[in-house]
Structure formats: C-alpha cells, structure tokens
Amino acid sequence: QKEVEQDPGPLSVPEGAIVSLNCTYSNSAFQYFMWYRQYSRKGPELLMYTYSSGNKEDGRFTAQVDKSSKYISLFIRDSQPSDSATYLCAMRDDKIIFGKGTRLHILP
Amino acid sequence: DTAVSQTPKYLVTQMGNDKSIKCEQNLGHDTMYWYKQDSKKFLKIMFSYNNKELIINETVPNRFSPKSPDKAHLNLHINSLELGDSAVYFCASRDGNTEAFFGQGTRLTVV
Numbered sequence: 001q002k003e004v005e006q007d008p009g010p011l012s013v014p015e016g017a018i019v020s021l022n023c024t025y026s027n028s029a030f031q032y033f034m035w036y037r038q039y040s041r042k043g044p045e046l047l048m049y050t051y052s053s054g055n056k057e058d059g060r061f062t063a064q065v066d067k068s069s070k071y072i073s074l075f076i077r078d079s080q081p082s083d084s085a086t087y088l089c090a091m092r093d094d095k096i097i098f099g100k101g102t103r104l105h106i107l108p
Numbered sequence: 109d110t111a112v113s114q115t116p117k118y119l120v121t122q123m124g125n126d127k128s129i130k131c132e133q134n135l136g137h138d139t140m141y142w143y144k145q146d147s148k149k150f151l152k153i154m155f156s157y158n159n160k161e162l163i164i165n166e167t168v169p170n171r172f173s174p175k176s177p178d179k180a181h182l183n184l185h186i187n188s189l190e191l192g193d194s195a196v197y198f199c200a201s202r203d204g205n206t207e208a209f210f211g212q213g214t215r216l217t218v219v
Binding site: 008032034036038041042043044045046049086088092094095096097098100101103 | 112141143148149150151152153156163164198200207208209210211212213215
C-alpha cells in the first residue's frame, strides 16, 4: 500500500456545489496534515494545515482529519471557477509526503 | 517579495549536459527541500537539508548533487542529464512552526 492514496480525478462539479476531496494514508506516525492547491504551471500553495485529529475551517474551506480511520478530507463550500486547480494532500513526519493530487474543475 | 525563488524558471538542454538549478528563500527557514514533479503531477521528495546539513536523501541517482552554501540557499546540480530527468523541480522551505512554502518550479526539458 502506498503511503498516501488520493484519487487523481478529474472531478467536475457545477459552480456553487460543495466539493469533497479525500486522502487515505497508512503511516500512523503522521501528525501534521496539509492541503495544497496547485494551479497550472505554478508551485503548490499551502491552503490548510491541521495538527492531529479534528476540524479546521478557513472561509469556504474546511479540513478534517480522522486519525483512527487514517482519512483526511477537504471541503470547499460555494465552489467558484477560480477554485479549479489540482489539490494535493500532504502529511509530515520527518519529510512531507504528498498524494498524487486531484484535478478539480468547477463548471460555470 | 518572493519567499522562495528558483532560477531558472525554464531550462531546455541536451542529453549528457550538466546543469544547475538555484533556490533561495528569504523566510529565515531552517529546512529546505527539493521535490520532483513528473508528468502525472506526482510530487516526490528528493532531498532535505536542515541548517546546511543533508538530512534526507531519497533514492536519487548520484548524478543529482544538492549543495547548501548557507541555510538560505539550496542548489541542485545534475550531471549527465538524461531524457527521464525531464520534469518540474520544486524547491521548498519550512521551519519548526510552519508548513512548507514552495517556489514556482523549474521546468527542465532534456532533448
């Protein structure tokens, strides 16, 4: 099993919909969980980070971590065309391990 | 102000050449990384340095040699470039209180 699993998509949803992005992982030592957003031909941009289990909300974005299930989620409310990008989950112990990224398209 | 800057942004070169990519961060971070992103967008760690010391060296060919002259710089030198080295290379930095900030990437094309 890979350390971090993420469905590559693409995922297409209409504008205004709630988007749910997910990752699973195998290493129970991970304590720090991040979501990065990457636009085409740009570097990954840190969107959200969470320590251990729980929820974190920032504007239209909510990150959830369930360590018991080794499952993390990112929810985007009221999705906008500008949210169209690749979303990468990442986890850290002594190094940062990334998922393969999910390509998201928000349809106007 | 650019937090993590890489040069060059684009690099096209022939097989067998030697090339370098430079990275500088002005965030005062202690840890810097090199990542490789392949055509399928998978970001894979190559190296990690903490205060100029190598702490992570993933399974990377010896043709790749990182150098950190000070904690604000981490350069990547690649010898005898091969077609399979074509990718986007990202530099990143972090300290104990933050998560990683990435540069804009260097798109390397080996022809």
